[in-house]
Amino acid sequence: MKHVGIIGWRGMVGSVLLQRMVEEDDLHDISAHFYSTSSAGDPGPVIGDVSYTLKDAHSIEALAEMDIIITCQGGDYTKSIYPALINHGWQGYWIDAASALRMDEKACIILDPVNRANIDRAVEDGIKLFVGGNCSITLSLMGLAGLIKADLIEWMSVMTYQSASGAGAKHVRELIAQSAYINRYLSSEELATSGSVLPLVNKVSELINSTDMPTQSFGAPLMGSIIPWIDSDLGDGNSREEWKGEAETNKILGLPAGTIPVNGLCIRVGVIRCHSAAITLKLKREVNEAEFATLITDAHPWVNYVPNNKEESVSKLTPAYISGSPQVGIGRYKKMALNNEPIYSVLTVGDQLLWGAAEPLRRMLNILLGRV
Ligand code: NAP
16 A cells, blocks of 8 residues: 655645545545644544544654655745655655746656656656646646647737735735725725715825734735735846746646647636636637637537637636636637737636646556556
8 A cells, every 4th residue: 555645635625635635535545644744643633433643744764654644734844854865765656736946957846637658658657746737727728638639829928817825825815804804994884885985095095005904925916916926036027936837737738848839827816716818819810719629628528618708707707606616617718810810819717726736646546556
């Protein structure tokens, strides 16, 4: 029976991962071990009638007992622990949600509905480092898999609308706290619909910018606003999140760097869960909506095509509708009026905690265990 270590299980990604593993009965016939960076020795999760005690996530000896490690603890943890474990002589499989090792030449980025052949080849070649992709890229590729398989994409501009939970547990709490902070100062009379709305708008704008607004995690208000920068500043006009777009897309697809140019802006929005991306696509030829719908829906079972009309877009292509679902929605497909070139717009919406994070990790475990 394989020993499988799970690190980061109480974080945003880890808690969804654990929920999915329990739902899909992934813990059967393995010996699961839960680790913590902050409370080793304390009680961990209770699953069925088993109560787990937390092991020390900083103990190389305790980690080295595992055949497979799945970590959603974050990049700093990966950077400090993974090299130490390898130097210790550990030869197990490391499955990671963090970006730290994604572009390592020995790493395979995992997104099996899109690149299962690359994953199988990596396993056969003895690769032991498997890393989930950036959540926005992963969800865009899940939506566009049919176009990718048909080799129809010349370039992409990806404008993201990324949810607060994409930044982690503390951040999504902060967005909810910001909303609660504003609500605390509003009376039912002020919220009533009669009279001018301007005093209400002015008061809320002042509250959003007040120094008492909780902004410790994000560093800026998100409720009623946007944050137009995600991850570090590369100093060339791009954020690291934006740089990942092209680098990871081509690596996931097994293409030489830069084969499909990808660029855009990555924006944090006041959404609780689910990342959206408005994508401008230059295709290699004209593809009408009917052909697009067929290509997209034939690619894999986790994509839902939403016809480009107001009623279905408003009801089925939103974070509110898609949160918690493994189906990635794709719609708003239309040809853009740009010199009659085959340039199209499309919107993808997907739960970044599922296909953007937890799902590829648990499926990689199942691939290594020969279950899928
Ligand atoms: P997170 O919610 O901040 O959790 C990471 C760790 O923070 C937890 O395992 C926990 O470790 C510790 N922690 C400290 N205070 C906590 C609190 N109040 N509640 C819960 N955990 C707390 O981070 P995450 O969003 O899951 O991201 C983990 C990794 O996955 C990152 O590298 C991230 O870039 C990547 N990722 C995230 C997403 C996403 O949508 N969030 C998507 C794709 C990839 P201990 O239990 O050991 O203290």
